[in-house]
Amino acid sequence: MDRKQCCVKLSVQPSRGLMDEKFIVLVQNVWPGFQLTVHALHQCEDGHSWEAFGHYAADATGTVNVSEDPSLGGTYSGVEPMGLLWSLRPVPGSKPGLRMRKMNVQTPMEVTISVYQGHQTEGFVDQVPLAGVLVERWYMAPGVRRIPITEGGLTATLFLPPGPGPFPGLLDLWGGGGKLVEYRASLLASHGIASLALDYLTPKITIETRKMVGIEYFETAYRVLQQHPQVFSSRIAMLGLSFGTSITLKMAAYSEVVKLRCAVCVSGSHVQPVDGSVEQILGYFHKNGGKTRFSEENEAIWRDLLLPIPTDSSLKVDVGRLQCPLLLVVGEDDQNWPAYESAMDMKEMMERAGNSHLLTILSYPNAGHLIEPPYTPHARSSFFRTVNTREKMMALWGGETVAHSRAQEDAWRKTLVFLRENLF
């Protein structure tokens, strides 16, 4: 009986899921003990191919269940239900320094999951698999509405959950790379929070006037949310990653206009010239550029630029002033920002000020800087173009893949719980 006669059954449930949902990959109808490779292939928007794979042996019923059975090797090992996604890496021969980011959130990420005979490690593209299915991973739940926002000179996108509302709101800020990155805001809207993804480093107004935005820009964004008929004006949060944390802490502590119900700061720091504009804060970092180190692979390590944590209070956001709950998410192997040291300093400041009951710190050993939504492939380093210098360099973000992926999963779940507790 030739191989073709043995019809392997492969299924992935759900075949259409949200990016932060788990799936179950099941292989059936093979010989007991049969050795096979489960393989994932994804072509990202930039045209690069990414792959992941695990080696399995079928049980006595001729079945492999990726959620329950251990991978014996591949790009991940052990029992890893979602290993086929988080261990995705560029296929051999790809350009270095790639990072996977979905820019168009209105279409799903498509992943082809296939089964190959034997324990294979390469040459998948030249072989015919035993079976293959297509899986869709969505950043937007059905019914989520995507609304470009240009009022008040903003470059932003609002994602509204389905339903009558009103909904709690959230301002979503990414970091020093700029651009309008929508995928986290669309995912949060899929969880019932009206979320505004804000481009504050490369917005249209900065491109045209060549001037960085001022504090009023963020206050305008806050007002747009607050005044939206489907947003609860008193239930607005802010979430920032990396440089987005700098802005979030500044707004939370000092803004007369922005009144946050709670704040989430990922991989960031409170170290900044307290009265500085956005431009001045970036200038402060740049001034310390001499402290940049380089790894053996010539990747830029920027964590020292803000170290040691200053004792001068004009150089740190006074987090003792905060009146809303604050969640800090940090990776202990962050090579880009001293997020862990900053978190420890913030804790001390808040303990002294008597508001540390507002603080929750999630600190992850061996996790790096880019703590993204779950199952996002880990980028230990990638090409990065800083906004002010426009130089393209390899930045070392840090993190060890397994620990970093676990951290992403855990941090996201706890972030959703934190937001739910404070906003709903």
Add this chain to the structure above:
Amino acid sequence: MSLERCLSFSRATLRSVCFTKQHLQRCVHICVRRSSTMSQAALPILSVFPSRALVDEKFKVLVENLPPGCPVTIHSLHHSEDQDYWEAYGHYISDDRGKVSVSDDLSFGGTYTGKEPMGLLWSMRPVLGSRKGLRLRKMNVCTPMLMDISVYSRHDGFRDQAPLASVLIERWYMAPGVRRIDIRERGVRGTLFIPPGPGPFPGLLDMWGGGGGLLEYRSALLASHGYVSLALEYFSPGQLQTADLEFNYFETAFNIVKDHPQVMPHRVGIFGLSLGSIVTMALAVESRIVRPRCCVCISGNHCFPPGRTLAGITGEVDMNYDKVRVDENNYHIWRDVGLAIMKEPSSKLDMGKINCPILLVNGHDDQNWPTVESAEDIAEMMRAAGKEHLLTRLEYPDTGHLIEPPFSPHFRATNFIVNLTKEKVIMLWGGQTKPHSDAQEDSWRRILTFLQQHLYCSPSPKARL
């Protein structure tokens, strides 16, 4: 003050001054915004997992953050391709943690009661004021069915207020990667669905019944389960008399599946419902050209005069048309026509000649055709010929004629064009909603197992011998 009480307060006091809907909405809106600055009330959270699913997959509907012991109604709404509205709802009470889980909790009333994880789908019915005799069938399978799932406050009069929360879900007949191909070759009309992956795959010829036309949804679903499936069009609605229906048409259709480069030629089965089942059995018994690997016959019968063409099949019905009864609603009941035809041995296929496994799925309350009696007779014939081991019978109590994929609403009586007279009547199919829906769910699971068993090989040592 809770949001909900605030809303009803505003409605009561403002009713006397608000004359227009827009004004009332604005007043409510102002109240909501005011209350939002003072209220610390928890916002209900509604979630459905998965939000995008195949039509035969279950979902979990969860409401959280309610006050404990809070009466709510969970409601589903669908706007069909025909522009009708279908709905279902269940009345629930939140537990001590303020949760309602449709999969675990009891519905105390509505369009379904009891613990019914999928009641919001299978108990759907046209909203009040809809046209009569409606049937819900997806014609465009490339897009999903969209449903609004909402949670309302209260049981009685729940519709008086806006929902507390609402989500949108998608229900698909096509899994990602399934390909849809129009077939117009060798005189055959249909649509072929091919699963994703390299193949090769087992194949199916899929036929619906006396309503005619081209229905793709079951084939799309079968392809989503790994079968290359051809949805066959064999006559237009109401045109059965004049349709060119040589036996050869169906044999050619079968071969189109068999000859497809991605199909395993010795693993092609036939799937039929109602008239489609008759064709299925005729092909299995009479054809010298096709050899199906297995057959699935839903609500079918073996009344097909041997040697005659399919167009002649209606002749038998026509001759016994006087046996058609109507019930108190003037719905057509055809089962006695079938009973009369079955009395004539020459009108029946010799099922003892069948040589492949066959699965019969029927409902005891089938008012359109005496399918259970037919199954009895088929079993007799096969027993006498020593072929009983090839037969599997599934018969469900209080189940009617239209046994559809799971979670489809139950259609007890729907509009139908009678081929003979071109009359538009309402045909009584039978069945009671809850048992019929259970039958749809159970039979589909068993059908998929049957197909897997006979069309996907099992690599056990026995198979090797």
